[in-house]
Each structure stands twice: as structure tokens, then as C-alpha cells.
Amino acid sequence: MGAFTPTRQETIEDQKLYLDGRLREIACLDCLAKVKVKKNSEHHTAVQWSDEALGHCTEFARLSGQPGGRPVYESCPRLMASIDRAVTEGELEVGAEDGY
Amino acid sequence: MSTATTEARALDHGLPPARYARGWHCLGLADTFRDGKPHRVEAFERKLVVWADSEGKLNALDGYCRHMGGDLTQGEVKGDQIACPFHDWRWGGDGKCKEIPYARRVPMRARTVRFETAERNGQLFIWHDPEGSAADLDILPPEIPDVLTDAYTPWSWHTKEINGSHCRELIDNVADMAHFYYVHFAFPTSFRNVFEGHTATQYMSSKGRPDMGSGGYGDENSTLKSVATYYGPAYMINWLEVDYKGYVTEVILINCHLPTSQSSFTLQYGIAVKKPEGLDEKTVNYIAERYTESFGTGFLQDVAIWENKAPVQNPLLCEEDGPVYQLRRWYEQFYVDQAEIKPEMVDRFEFEVDTTKANEYWQAEVAENLRRRAEEGSTADAEAAATADA
Structure with missing residues (x-):
């Protein structure tokens, strides 16, 4: 990252750890979207979308079609169900590692 | 207890950017x-x-x-x-x-x-x-429906100079769940962030701490539902639904700033209250003033922290913390040339914070504070009684 410059090499490592550490690819069971997910606990979820995944999401496409557009806060319920399923099937491990 | 030893962690103050946000x-x-x-x-x-x-x-x-x-x-x-x-x-x-x-x-x-x-x-x-x-x-930030009509009180607008801090300190609050308890005296019972494109949003429900007196987020009689979105680097609209003893008021809080140097900024905030139906003008104005006062207090609580803290480029997080690294990655888009914006700076990112453990601990702490206060109160009463008897 450019604008705010770290002055220590270890900071770059921290950035990688907190931004990318333990992210796992999860495919939606209903569409072609693939996102990266991390679950530190049953209630915690982090979902990293890509432009491509957004383009595939049929639920978001439907929401975009309504007046006023897609409300940014809405999660995709189908994706959330897919994540829950991945947890049940043991594909996605739940738990944090030293705060990340 | 862990026996692992690690080296003492250094704070990376980092270097501030050489430009101002687009x-x-x-x-x-x-x-x-x-x-x-x-x-x-x-x-x-x-x-x-x-x-x-x-x-x-x-x-x-x-x-x-x-x-x-x-x-x-x-x-x-x-x-x-x-x-x-x-x-x-x-x-x-x-x-x-x-x-x-x-x-x-x-x-x-x-x-x-x-x-x-x-x-x-x-x-x-x-x-x-x-x-x-x-x-x-x-x-451009969106038009807020009806805000300039008689349905709302006129903007109550305030300005505050902040010295010794980069304005990113203010942005960091978007992802900061726990500071609402310690700095603003409220229990954040649910907390979620969504970053997408040029917007960054915080969704929070909270209720006031009964051990800290009234004011701002911390009034024990009020629960808050808050949706706060940054539209670009410097302008936030915060939609608040305040439930005060079952009486719900809609409040719009604008939180915006102008950077004046790489270590100072002018904070501005404005408040408009949706006039509750059936109330006379005087009562409506009183309510608006109270909210203006209390959210103003909230900003001052932040300022006291900012003015004394160190800049940290490498925050150390625990699992109850919000996604500050991802928030800063989002914020970075405004400090690079448009051609240099990386997909991950603008890609959608959702983060639901688990507030369960934190709230369990906080509830217990507040209960203990109240118990101790009651005890001190009754001791003081007994002493006063004893003095009166003598």
C-alpha cells in the first residue's frame, strides 16, 4: 500500500496476516459466485467479494433491479446459507488464531 | 497459561501520506x-x-x-x-x-x-x-429525503479544530466496536461493517451503560440503531433511531471533516431531528437540542483520545475487534492516483463482529460497578447517620 507508508518490514507481514490470513474460498450453492470467507466464531463472519463474484450473484442482481438499487447492507441470504453449509460439512473451520 | 514467548512488539507510527484525499x-x-x-x-x-x-x-x-x-x-x-x-x-x-x-x-x-x-x-x-x-x-453524497423540509429540525451545525492527529484516526472509528463501550459508554450489542466502492458503512445496535450517567450513546434509558456510511473519504451520514424509554426518534447526524495538514483537521458535525408528530414546536426544539448536545459530547470523548494517542500503522488486534486493516485498505483508494486503485480497495467486504463475549464481560463489569457504588453509598449513608447521632 502506498499512501500511508509503514516503516517496518513486520508491518507488511501484519497486513498480509490480517487481510488475507485464513481466508478460504467458498462457492455459492445457488450461483457461480466464489467468495473468500473466514469465521472466527459461530457469530463472526468475514466475506471478501470480488467484482467477478458480485457479477455472478443472482440475488444481488435482483436487488439491483429494484427502485433505489441494491441496499449495500444486505447480505446475500443464499451465500450466507452456503457458508453455513460449508461449516456443517466441515469445509470451513470455525475458530480464530491469535486474533486474526 | 501459554508458555510461548515473543519479542516485545514495536509500534510502527508509519509515515503520513504526501497528499490529501480525492x-x-x-x-x-x-x-x-x-x-x-x-x-x-x-x-x-x-x-x-x-x-x-x-x-x-x-x-x-x-x-x-x-x-x-x-x-x-x-x-x-x-x-x-x-x-x-x-x-x-x-x-x-x-x-x-x-x-x-x-x-x-x-x-x-x-x-x-x-x-x-x-x-x-x-x-x-x-x-x-x-x-x-x-x-x-x-x-456526491445522496440527498436525504425531507431533511430540508418542515419534517425535520433545521441543521444544528458545529465545528471543531483537531490538532495533532491525522484525519484517518476519525475514519478508524468505523470499524471500532469496543471503543463504544470504553469511550462512549454504550454496549454495542451488534456490529457489522460493509465496505464497497467509495462507501464504508457501520451498522450498530447499542444501549447505554447504566453506570456512567447520562449523555450521548451512554444514556441507560436509550437504545440506538445506527447506520453510518462514509460517502468518499470525508463525509458520513449517520441515520440513528433512538429509543428513549419506548419513545422512538429519528436523528440524522452528519460527521464530516476537512484535512488542514497531515496532522490536523477540522471536524464538522450537524444534527437534524425528525419532528415527532403531535408535539409542539418548543418540545421538538428541546429534543433536538438535547440530541445535539449529547452527540457533541460523543465527539469530544473521541477527541480526548485522538489528541493523546500515537499513530499506529500496525494495530494489534484481538478477535472481537472490527476490520481496521480492511477499512484502511478501503480508505487508501482516495490517496492513490485513480489509475492505481487496486480491486481489493473497492471490492465488497462484509464483516460481522461477534460481540457475545465482550457483552458478557461488560455486563458483569457494569453490574460490579453498580454494586460497589451502592455499597459505598450505603456506607456513606451509615457514616452520615453515625455523625448525625454523635
Whole structure:
């Protein structure tokens, strides 16, 4: 990252750890979207979308079609169900590692 | 207990950026600039002059005349133009010198730095981009329905200078769940962030701590539902639904800032309250004043932290913390050239914080505080009684 410059090499490592550490690819069971997910606990979820995944999401496409557009806060319920399923099937491990 | 030993962690203060953010920046309530006078605004390590032309359109130029450096903010509005107090050079809102009354002609190169302006929700915005791009009207903050009508109280607008902090400290709050308990005296019972494109949003439900007295987020009788979105780097709309003893009020809080240097900024906040039906004007105004006061208190609570903390480029997080690294990655998009924006800076990111453990601990702590206070109270009562008996 450019604008705010770290002055220590270890900071770059921290950035990688907190931004990318333990992210796992999860495919939606209903569409072609693939996102990266991390679950530190049953209630915690982090979902990293890509432009491509957004383009595939049929639920978001439907929401975009309504007046006023897609409300940014809405999660995709189908994706959330897919994540829950991945947890049940043991594909996605739940738990944090030293705060990340 | 863990037996693992690690080295002491160093704080990386990092280096502040060499530029100011690209995007729309709010200067305040538009009408305050429409008094026929030039106004001085400090922003981006510059002095700007802002004035209204004869039709009420607001203009913003660099504050110093390109002739001999006269201070245009001390000049005079003449017709549509701002006239320099030094030699009366007249500058138009398009950044061109329109007239030099004592000269045969105006030099063709007489152009100064101009900031495009726009108005939203009764507020004045300027576009800032170190690359000099044309203003992007598509990413102006949205119009808030009815806010300028009689359905809401008029904006109560406040300004505060913050010294010794980069404005990113203010942005960090978007992802900071736990500070609401410690700094603002509220239990954040649910907390979620979504970053996408040029917006960053915080969704929070909270209720006040009963051990800290009233005011702001911390009133024990109130629960809050809050949706707060940054539209670009410097302007947030916070929609608040405050439930005070079962009485629900909708409040809109604007939180915006102007960077004045890499270690100072001007914080501005404005509050409009949706007038509850069936209440008289006096009561409505009283309610609005109370909310203005309490959210103002909230900002002062943050300021006390900012003014004393160190900048940290490598925050150490625990699993109850919000996604501060991802938030900063989002914020980074405004500090790089448009061509250098990486997909991950703008890609959608969702983060649901698990507040369960934190709230269990906090509830217990507050209960203990209340118990101790009651005990001290009864001891004090007993002592007072004993003294009275003697």
C-alpha cells in the first residue's frame, strides 16, 4: 500500500496476516459466485467479494433491479446459507488464531 | 497459561501520506456562505476563498491572488467576482481573472486554482483531487429525503479544530466496536461493517451503560440503531433511531471533516431531528437540542483520545475487534492516483463482529460497578447517620 507508508518490514507481514490470513474460498450453492470467507466464531463472519463474484450473484442482481438499487447492507441470504453449509460439512473451520 | 514467548512488539507510527484525499469535502452549511462576503476556509494546507455570485451560486478558489499574492478572503465580492484587496483584480468562479480595472487587458494566463462546488442537503461541497480530475458528480453524497423540509429540525451545525492527529484516526472509528463501550459508554450489542466502492458503512445496535450517567450513546434509558456510511473519504451520514424509554426518534447526524495538514483537521458535525408528530414546536426544539448536545459530547470523548494517542500503522488486534486493516485498505483508494486503485480497495467486504463475549464481560463489569457504588453509598449513608447521632 502506498499512501500511508509503514516503516517496518513486520508491518507488511501484519497486513498480509490480517487481510488475507485464513481466508478460504467458498462457492455459492445457488450461483457461480466464489467468495473468500473466514469465521472466527459461530457469530463472526468475514466475506471478501470480488467484482467477478458480485457479477455472478443472482440475488444481488435482483436487488439491483429494484427502485433505489441494491441496499449495500444486505447480505446475500443464499451465500450466507452456503457458508453455513460449508461449516456443517466441515469445509470451513470455525475458530480464530491469535486474533486474526 | 501459554508458555510461548515473543519479542516485545514495536509500534510502527508509519509515515503520513504526501497528499490529501480525492473526493467531495463538505465545507459546512451552504447558506452561511451567502452573505455577500468572501469566506476563508482552511483545507489541504491551503487557504481557500468561498463566495456567492449574484445568483447565489457558491464558488471556491485558492485564497491568494495570482498577481501579487493578495489575500482574496480579505477582498470584496463585486458582482459575480471576488476582488483582491491589493490591486482589485477580479476573479470569477471558473478560476479565470475577468477584469483588472486599471489594465488595458487581462493576461491570458491569468488562471488560478479552482475547486468545483456542489450542494447537497443544504451543505456546500468541493471536489478535491491532486490529479486535477473533473468533479465526479456520480459519487456526491445522496440527498436525504425531507431533511430540508418542515419534517425535520433545521441543521444544528458545529465545528471543531483537531490538532495533532491525522484525519484517518476519525475514519478508524468505523470499524471500532469496543471503543463504544470504553469511550462512549454504550454496549454495542451488534456490529457489522460493509465496505464497497467509495462507501464504508457501520451498522450498530447499542444501549447505554447504566453506570456512567447520562449523555450521548451512554444514556441507560436509550437504545440506538445506527447506520453510518462514509460517502468518499470525508463525509458520513449517520441515520440513528433512538429509543428513549419506548419513545422512538429519528436523528440524522452528519460527521464530516476537512484535512488542514497531515496532522490536523477540522471536524464538522450537524444534527437534524425528525419532528415527532403531535408535539409542539418548543418540545421538538428541546429534543433536538438535547440530541445535539449529547452527540457533541460523543465527539469530544473521541477527541480526548485522538489528541493523546500515537499513530499506529500496525494495530494489534484481538478477535472481537472490527476490520481496521480492511477499512484502511478501503480508505487508501482516495490517496492513490485513480489509475492505481487496486480491486481489493473497492471490492465488497462484509464483516460481522461477534460481540457475545465482550457483552458478557461488560455486563458483569457494569453490574460490579453498580454494586460497589451502592455499597459505598450505603456506607456513606451509615457514616452520615453515625455523625448525625454523635
